[in-house]
Amino acid sequence: MTSLIHNRRIFLQKATLGGIALGITPFTWPSVNSVEPGKRVGMIGLDTSHSVAFTKALNATDASSNYAGYKVVAAYPYGSKTIESSAKRIPDYTTEVKKLNVEIVGSIDELLKKVDVVLLETNDGRLHLEQVTQVLKAGKRVFIDKPIAASLVDVLAIFEVSKNYNVPVFSASSLRYIKGMEGIDKGQVLGADTFSPAVLEKTHPDLFWYGVHGVEMLYTAMGTGCRQVVQVHTDGTDIVVGTWADGRVGTFRGTRTGKHEYGGTVYTQAGNTKLGPYGGYEPLLKEIITYFETGKSPIAPEATIEIFAFMEAADESKRQNGAAVMLESVLAKAKKKVAVK
Secondary structure, X not given: OHHHHHXXXXXXXXXXXXXXXXXXXXXXXXXXXXXXXXXXXEEEOOOOHHHHHHHHHHHOOOOOHHHOOOEEEEEEOOOOOOOHHHHOOHHHHHHHHHOOOOEEOOOHXXXXXXXXEEEEOOOOHHHHHHHHHHHHHOOOEEEEOOOOOOOHHHHHHHHHHHHHHOOOEEEOOHHHHOOOHHHOOHHHEEEEEEEEEOOOOOOOOHHHHOOXXXXXXXXXXXXXXXXXXXXXXXXXXXXXXXXEOOOOEEEEEEEOOOOOOOEEEEEEOOEEEEEOOOOOOHHXXXXXXXXXXXOOOOOOHHHHHHHHHHHHHHHHHHHOOXXXXXXXXXXXXXXXXXXXX
């Protein structure tokens, strides 16, 4: 036995020296214990590819300085339980995240005792109000991935809870930061057309599930102030035309057939700008870290609320066979329901 241990030690020494000679540095993920105080990230929901992508970016040994040392240290996997397309991902994503030195915990309460800030990644927006309430009650800053909720009522309720606990929340699609958007003078925008996939999920209003990406692009270019929308709906396509209070018009096209792509055109006083291609998660993740550091959301609650009022009004227009629907009307109806709660 002693001889075997001695031989194994010699083998490991030679292997390590051989790696050094070849210029290969053994790769290890950072230890949970090495994370600076205040920078421990918890994750709720391992049912979306965002969970793995964000963890790989933050926990990499060569992570960008833009991420300021924040690391994912613990995760609660659930997450969708009744949406099969999401729930079936949880076992594999849990395995992937564990390999990145993330502790898997059995409840949100347990998670909150181990972390300083939270990424709420649960795909099922119906669970967000309940889950984020636990986080905000604990006084933790939280990013809520799209959709912020599965109803306009819950969107309003989340911001009420945020206000009650005095902890601002941040929610956005990464498409807000699509290439081309950064160079646009928003004060000169005359109108915009955007497009994205708009895959449907029966548990969510039509555009909430995936069309939110393209709608958020539209709002990033146009800003708030939409007065009414009209939606044209077919099995394969949704087209939503929004009229802003100042007379500008913006459109969103959501597709369910053909190749899935993201982009658009922004029309300005100085000329037209093409949006795209999609540049990945890095710009959004950078904004999330800045929010964690400062406690200030880069997007006002009113802007996020209007995005979801736009999509709710589009859904109502579809129910009314393409009639024009005022955003003010769907907001008033949602506010009454929040008041009843």
